Amino acid sequence: MFDPATQQEADAPELGRVARDVLGESPRGPWSHVPDEVWNDWRWQQRHRLRTAADLERVVRLTDDERAAIAATGDQFRMAITPYYAALMDPDDPRCPVRMQAVPVLAELDVAATDLADPLGEEAYMPVPGITHRYPDRVLYYVTHNCPVYCRHCTRKRKVSDPTSAANHGQLDQGLAYIAAHPEVRDVLVSGGDPLTLSDDRLDALLGALREIPHVEVVRLCTRNPVTLPQRFTEALVTRLARHQPLFVHTHFNHPRECTPEAARCLRLLADHGVNVANQMVLLRGVNDDPAAVKALNHWLLRQRCRPYYIFQADLAQGISHFRAPLQSGLAILQALRGHTSGMAVPHYVIDAPGGGGKIPLVPEYVERWDEDKVVFRNYLGELYEYPTR
Ligand SMILES: *Cc1c(COP(=O)(O)O)cnc(C)c1O
Ligand code: SF4
Numbered sequence: 155m156f157d158p159a160t161q162q163e164a165d166a167p168e169l170g171r172v173a174r175d176v177l178g179e180s181p182r183g184p185w186s187h188v189p190d191e192v193w194n195d196w197r198w199q200q201r202h203r204l205r206t207a208a209d210l211e212r213v214v215r216l217t218d219d220e221r222a223a224i225a226a227t228g229d230q231f232r233m234a235i236t237p238y239y240a241a242l243m244d245p246d247d248p249r250c251p252v253r254m255q256a257v258p259v260l261a262e263l264d265v266a267a268t269d270l271a272d273p274l275g276e277e278a279y280m281p282v283p284g285i286t287h288r289y290p291d292r293v294l295y296y297v298t299h300n301c302p303v304y305c306r307h308c309t310r311k312r313k314v315s316d317p318t319s320a321a322n323h324g325q326l327d328q329g330l331a332y333i334a335a336h337p338e339v340r341d342v343l344v345s346g347g348d349p350l351t352l353s354d355d356r357l358d359a360l361l362g363a364l365r366e367i368p369h370v371e372v373v374r375l376c377t378r379n380p381v382t383l384p385q386r387f388t389e390a391l392v393t394r395l396a397r398h399q400p401l402f403v404h405t406h407f408n409h410p411r412e413c414t415p416e417a418a419r420c421l422r423l424l425a426d427h428g429v430n431v432a433n434q435m436v437l438l439r440g441v442n443d444d445p446a447a448v449k450a451l452n453h454w455l456l457r458q459r460c461r462p463y464y465i466f467q468a469d470l471a472q473g474i475s476h477f478r479a480p481l482q483s484g485l486a487i488l489q490a491l492r493g494h495t496s497g498m499a500v501p502h503y504v505i506d507a508p509g510g511g512g513k514i515p516l517v518p519e520y521v522e523r524w525d526e527d528k529v530v531f532r533n534y535l536g537e538l539y540e541y542p543t544r
Contacts, residue, residue, distance in 0.1 A: 193237075193238075295333070302382045373401050381405060422458055435465045
């Protein structure tokens with residue numbers, strides 16, 4: 155299995171593992187000649203995103219399936235990959251976990267009978283465009299439909315990457331007005347797309363506007379930039395973001411192969427500025443349906459002060475059935491974590507109920523049986539213990 159620590163082995167063998175997380179750089183593939191200051195410039199990364207098979211062919215040896223899929227899926231869900239993320243791909247192995255998340259395959263064209271265009275019923279719970287208000291005290295607020303990398307498993311495929319559906323200024327204001335008019339909303343999840351595709355000024359203004367609403371207690375920025383474009387979090391931006399405390403960042407690492415020194419620096423920068431970072435992994439067949447990979451990922455996240463928060467069962471979005479792992483494999487992952495490692499490394503495993511029922515936690519069965527006078531439990535080692543029912 156891939157071990158991010160070994161990437162930097164040669165740099166500083168005398169340093170501990172924790173220090174190695176932030177030293178050195180990731181592989182740069184065909185961009186090895188690009189100077190550091192250019193490579194680390196997020197604008198350069200954005201401008202040089204790979205969008206065609208010819209672009210990608212510079213980095214990986216495409217399979218016939220991938221090449222055909224890039225052509226066939228382009229008008230439904232575009233491909234875009236930052237050079238940084240592309241350079242993490244295995245050039246020869248189409249089963250590489252980074253490659254599987256970013257490069258289309260023909261299986262995306264298969265729409266299963268149970269697939270849904272709007273798997274979480276987000277439109278049905280939309281009081282105004284750009285706001286989903288499903289739970290009593292918190293809302294999702296969509297501020298853009300762009301992302302640096304379009305994840306092939308995206309739950310909002312129907313909108314994300316479509317330039318014609320992007321939230322305009324009027325819609326953003328409407329969302330703010332809705333939140334301001336609903337005093338029960340104490341928690342706002344700023345989402346998209348990826349809100350970090352907005353400019354520093356617009357993000358700052360948006361968070362400032364939310365902060366001016368007295369009943370908004372916490373704001374969460376939901377962004378995959380720490381994974382796909384960690385350079386986006388400059389010192390200047392993070393300093394501005396951190397003025398809007400209490401601010402939380404929810405990100406989306408899925409595999410240890412994404413755990414690079416650049417990503418580590420990004421997470422640590424946020425933590426150093428007092429921004430709490432949490433991770434929401436999506437369980438993906440062939441990518442991370444493996445307890446050892448999830449454990450390594452979560453250990454790395456904790457070393458960067460990022461708390462594993464959720465593991466999501468892949469939802470019923472159209473054309474991602476090849477990514478769906480059985481519920482049993484998610485439960486097996488939780489069982490392999492609980493008790494065997496820090497409780498902090500054990501996220502909640504949830505399924506977002508199709509049609510808009512919200513998140514439902516799935517927990518491995520630790521109750522062996524309920525008797526009249528006692529409950530018989532199984533602990534993490536499978537040993538039986540009793541507790542009186544009254
Ligand atoms: C996931 C989600 C939230 C936030 O849920 P938490 O369990 O509080 O993290 C809020 N609104 C919607 C519509 C969601 O899907
Ligand atoms: S970053 Fe998030 S919104 Fe954007 S494509 Fe990936 S999963 Fe979808």
